[in-house]
Amino acid sequence: MNTTPATTDQTVPPDAVTIVPAAPGPVPLRNPEGMWAFVITTVGLTAPGAGGRPTDPDPDPARTDIASLFAGAWLPAPPPATLNRGDVVVRLASPADLDRTRVDVEVLAAHEDEWRSVRIPPALDTRWPHHVATTVLSWMRALADEAARTVTRQAFTTTLGTGSAHLGPRPDAPDALATLIDAGLLAVGDRLRWNGNTATVCHGGALAHGTEPHELCTSAVSTLATNLATPVTVNGRHLWRHPREGRTLAQLRAGLASNRHPH
Template sequence: MTAGSDAVPPHQHAAAVPNTAMPPDDPATHPAPSQDDEETALLRWEGLPADATVLVPSLGPTPMRVPDNAWAMLVLAVDILGEVDPDTAGQVALFAGSWLADQPPADLHEGDLVIRPLPPEQDLGRPDDNHVADVEVLLAYRGRWMPIGRWAGVDERWPWTLAPTVAAAMRLYIDAAETLSREAVLTSERPGSSPLRWAGTVLSDLMSADLVTYGEELVWERCAGEVRHTARLRIDGTFLLADGERVFATPSAAATALSGKHHHGWSAWRRTSDGRFLADLRAELRARRER
């Protein structure tokens, strides 16, 4: 909202009321926000980390190479519009990520997707042309970074080209994880089985390392802090949402269900007690293992 103006009312002679202010509809009166301001506002609205990079909507140059100090871009959020409006169905509304400094162990990043824009393998006759790239997508799955696909010779529109495939891969992994979780629950209910822990997940590893505890509250703030989601960790390492009914096997599944967009939950949820993100706690677990 802008402050009121002392501009001369319509049809009044300017000399009657001295005024040096420009009319309120003059663009110089309301300078456009900078690119950084726009991106910061969008990140806060979507509940994304401050260091995230927005690929769609395009707020700056599309990265055509992995930076020298990075390995890949971790996908944080993808939103493909549905079929409510036929004119916009299938359009990419959001695509964002953050650069990873090095290649992390896949077992700690189970379910994460990364994208890597690289120099084209095929000789295009333009060795200095940075407007074309080969872009590969990898998924951390069962202890390995598995290739999902590679797009050769794509231009700056590559985020729009890749987004539907990335969103589909995120959805397939979440669905598979939820199915496995339900099967584990059914198995634990059989006589002689242990109901205490759905083993083999990163969340259960964090609990075993006492980096998070059973019953601990987690929070995710979206819409510039206007929407606040909470959840609690169950003893089996799953997420119980504040409604007391919905349970999810992974942080990403919980965040995706709440937002209606494909979200990387590790960069969304943080501990209420000290504000530490699950991604930071996962990094601490990695550091402990590498000592």
């Protein structure tokens, strides 16, 4: 596989590969054989300003190392978007002129009930991670923020005693864990762990960090992980691990998808 091994950085999952930092040679220009896309688990930008974005409002990727860290995992097939809401992937394809030194990079986000193409920059070279890093980060943050708003609304309506089914997160709400709870793969009160941190699973799929009381469960999976991983942005489903099961949330989710859609 034309990628470098993962680093020892705790924001990069052990089974992920790191594309940046890397020498130009190992940067892939095509998906490996049999792989559908590269799901981004970790992205960091250089010269971060407010919000983790470069201080230059219009950086030129051709001359600037926009990405300080770009890592993820290859997916052999497109997973159900409804179960993978909040994920952002890149797909590498041959450009129209079939130039083997160039690549068309499609960025897709699992949003609503579909994999939505959000950008397709054509004919890039091995610096393509720097061209798409800000797009990837922006979508990861936006989807995580959407999930955080959903679980926060659920927490407050429940606390006030005004919660109802239509106010809470749907079972497949982005980043929420309600689907895994409903499937019996997680339970309210379970403790998730990552990098010395603990998060408690709450009603509706929210998380409580550390010793926070359960009525203040207003964190979502990737939002909490990114807050702990700052300045990089992470996909928390590939980091939080169920200590009893020994698997990450992404692995639990993949098992659920396999059971629902057997090959």
